[in-house]
Amino acid sequence: MSTPTLAELTARVIRHRDERDWGQFHTPKELAISLAVESAELLALMQWKTGDQLARQVADKRPELTDELADVLHSVLLLAADLRIDLGDALEQKLVKDALKYPVEKARGRNVKYTDL
Ligand SMILES: [Mg+2]
Structure with missing residues (x-):
C-alpha cells in the first residue's frame, strides 16, 4: 500500500466525521481547541523528562506518541478542510x-x- 496523500487523508477524516454526524460540533474554534488539546497530550508524554530519561521515554512511549501525533494531524486536516486551506x-x-x-x-x-x- 502506498502512502496516502493529504487529499486522501482529508477525505478519510471527513468520512470518519460524517459517519458519526460530528460535523455539527466542528466549528473552527472547536477544531482549533482540539488541535491544542491533542498537542498538549503529546507534550504531556514528554513533560519533565530530559536527556537520557527523555530518550528512554520517547522509545518506551512510541505507541502513545504515535497516537497523539495522529490526533494532531486529524485536527489539522479537518480544520484546513473546513477553512478551505490547501x-x-x-x-x-x-x-x-x-x-x-x-x-x-x-x-x-x-x-x-x-x-x-
Ligand atoms: Mg489524543
Whole structure:
C-alpha cells in the first residue's frame, strides 16, 4: 500500500466525521481547541523528562506518541478542510517566508529567534 496523500487523508477524516454526524460540533474554534488539546497530550508524554530519561521515554512511549501525533494531524486536516486551506500550498508558502526570516548563512546551527539573528 502506498502512502496516502493529504487529499486522501482529508477525505478519510471527513468520512470518519460524517459517519458519526460530528460535523455539527466542528466549528473552527472547536477544531482549533482540539488541535491544542491533542498537542498538549503529546507534550504531556514528554513533560519533565530530559536527556537520557527523555530518550528512554520517547522509545518506551512510541505507541502513545504515535497516537497523539495522529490526533494532531486529524485536527489539522479537518480544520484546513473546513477553512478551505490547501495545506500543501500553505506549507510551501510558509517555508518561503521562513527562509527569508531565517537565511541559511545567519541561522545555520543557531537556535535563536529570527529577531535575534
Ligand atoms: Mg489524543
